[in-house]
Amino acid sequence: MRSALAALAAAALAAATPARAFVRTTAERTGKPLAWRFPVVPWHVNRDWPATSPSCRPTPAGDPTLDALRASFAQWEQPCANLELPYAGEVPELHTGDGGSYENVVVFRRGWCSQHDQAKLDPCMSDPDVDCGGIYGCFEDSTDCIGQTSCPLDWGIVALTSVLYDPSSGRILDADIELNGWDGVAGNIGSPPQHGWYFTCYPGAGTAQPQATCNRYGEPTAGQPDCASMDLQNTVTHEVGHFVGLRHPCTTDRNREPDLPSCGAGVPAGAVPFADRTMSPTTDVLETKKRHLSPDDLAGLCAIYPEPGGCGCGGGQGAGAVSLLAVLLALRPRRRR
Amino acid sequence: MRRALALYLLAAAAPAAAATFLATSVEEAARSSEVVARARVVSATARLTRDGRRVVTDVELAVLDAWKGAPEPTVRLVVPGGSTGRIAMWVDAAPTFEPGEEVVVFLSREGAGWRVKGLAQGKFRVDGLDARPALAEAAVLPRALAAGERAIGTMPVAELERRVRAAR
Ligand SMILES: [Zn+2]
Numbered sequence: 001m002r003s004a005l006a007a008l009a010a011a012a013l014a015a016a017t018p019a020r021a022f023v024r025t026t027a028e029r030t031g032k033p034l035a036w037r038f039p040v041v042p043w044h045v046n047r048d049w050p051a052t053s054p055s056c057r058p059t060p061a062g063d064p065t066l067d068a069l070r071a072s073f074a075q076w077e078q079p080c081a082n083l084e085l086p087y088a089g090e091v092p093e094l095h096t097g098d099g100g101s102y103e104n105v106v107v108f109r110r111g112w113c114s115q116h117d118q119a120k121l122d123p124c125m126s127d128p129d130v131d132c133g134g135i136y137g138c139f140e141d142s143t144d145c146i147g148q149t150s151c152p153l154d155w156g157i158v159a160l161t162s163v164l165y166d167p168s169s170g171r172i173l174d175a176d177i178e179l180n181g182w183d184g185v186a187g188n189i190g191s192p193p194q195h196g197w198y199f200t201c202y203p204g205a206g207t208a209q210p211q212a213t214c215n216r217y218g219e220p221t222a223g224q225p226d227c228a229s230m231d232l233q234n235t236v237t238h239e240v241g242h243f244v245g246l247r248h249p250c251t252t253d254r255n256r257e258p259d260l261p262s263c264g265a266g267v268p269a270g271a272v273p274f275a276d277r278t279m280s281p282t283t284d285v286l287e288t289k290k291r292h293l294s295p296d297d298l299a300g301l302c303a304i305y306p307e308p309g310g311c312g313c314g315g316g317q318g319a320g321a322v323s324l325l326a327v328l329l330a331l332r333p334r335r336r337r
Numbered sequence: 338m339r340r341a342l343a344l345y346l347l348a349a350a351a352p353a354a355a356a357t358f359l360a361t362s363v364e365e366a367a368r369s370s371e372v373v374a375r376a377r378v379v380s381a382t383a384r385l386t387r388d389g390r391r392v393v394t395d396v397e398l399a400v401l402d403a404w405k406g407a408p409e410p411t412v413r414l415v416v417p418g419g420s421t422g423r424i425a426m427w428v429d430a431a432p433t434f435e436p437g438e439e440v441v442v443f444l445s446r447e448g449a450g451w452r453v454k455g456l457a458q459g460k461f462r463v464d465g466l467d468a469r470p471a472l473a474e475a476a477v478l479p480r481a482l483a484a485g486e487r488a489i490g491t492m493p494v495a496e497l498e499r500r501v502r503a504a505r
Binding site: 095123125126127128129130131142143144145148150151152153154155156157158160191192282283284285 | 452
């Protein structure tokens with residue numbers, strides 16, 4: 001019994017030491033880890049997104065897009081964490097950044113501005129002081145994407161989360177998520193996608209999403225009755241991890257992020273493989289596993305926002321494994337006084 | 338200069354960002370850029386945008402070698418983020434420039450100046466014999482690339498130059 005406990009404890013320690021269970025985002029220069037100051041953080045959505053895939057389209061039975069967004073935020077509301085992320089309704093806001101009010105917004109960009117009839121002719125495209133996205137609701141790309149059918153560097157951006165914070169304290173003041181969705185133009189979905197990312201919204205439990213990858217915007221048509229593409233809930237759940245102050249746990253390029261382990265590296269026994277974590281930096285179409293937090297993502301959340309009187313897992317890494325170790329040591333029979 | 342600014346920043350707010358990028362080859366990046374140049378950073382000066390919502394940084398580059406296009410000897414570009422005396426904005430997916438730094442940049446014309454293509458994907462830092470992309474907190478979406486092409490990533494400067502010059 002004792003040796004089994006010792007072995008378990010050793011395994012927990014091994015899991016805690018070399019692998020980071022999670023990594024927090026820190027403030028530039030001051031190094032303060034980021035966190036919301038108050039435990040209730042409302043968010044809004046700009047629901048003005050007329051061109052959705054069929055699976056995201058509202059029906060009398062419900063609104064799959066809003067359901068996916070709510071489910072994504074709800075994943076980050078957990079019993080171990082003192083954090084609530086209530087949905088606060090729709091807003092018409094198109095701007096991100098400091099608009100004078102600290103309103104957290106999820107906004108759907110409708111395609112690339114270079115493909116937008118008005119935006120592409122507007123001086124905002126060549127004026128670095130003006131974001132065309134705040135005017136036309138598109139995602140501002142380069143002027144040389146105008147008239148192109150492929151613009152890989154610019155059109156590779158799927159989603160962008162911005163977090164406004166006070167660097168002296170690490171307090172987050174505002175966070176916004178931009179989702180670069182479809183602009184409504186039919187046709188083939190290229191790679192990169194000329195008319196924005198084709199988000200799909202298939203519910204979770206019990207309803208498997210189609211295994212066919214969408215190859216045309218506006219399906220079902222053309223002999224492809226049902227298909228999936230970039231899963232909205234999968235994408236947003238990851239972005240909300242940044243919204244609450246988490247960073248990726250590993251890097252795809254150790255040269256540029258030498259402080260993080262390589263995503264290709266193995267993890268110690270007991271730790272969740274990097275690829276299976278919500279905060280993993282790689283994703284793909286059809287992927288849905290980021291919808292649900294892994295134990296390591298959960299450890300990060302609960303360390304940043306510990307329940308009052310809870311475990312107080314304030315550590316920057318390995319808190320899940322460390323608390324497991326603490327439990328094991330407490331269980332160990334005491335023979336001496 | 339930057340240190341003095343940092344002192345002001347203590348009471349200011351700074352955004353961070355995270356992005357998801359599509360894997361892109363060097364050749365694709367070169368084909369879709371008007372100019373690809375190896376250059377040295379002369380200056381980087383942050384300021385508020387006219388609407389006061391965001392901070393951008395004006396960057397001046399001295400071109401050492403044009404691998405594609407015919408840029409002027411001095412190139413001026415604007416990148417999101419930076420720090421002014423009052424406020425700082427850190428855009429994680431955006432490239433940053435330090436005076437004296439040697440870089441390779443993929444550029445498109447924007448009004449009288451230039452912009453870096455695809456946020457951080459369009460900037461490499463030259464570090465000895467290697468060129469390192471400035472992708473920051475970015476998720477990379479795997480994607481099949483054309484045969485013989487190489488995804489943006491750390492590679493020898495000589496290979497980067499050869500691939501840019503050969504891209505058609
Ligand atoms: Zn991310």
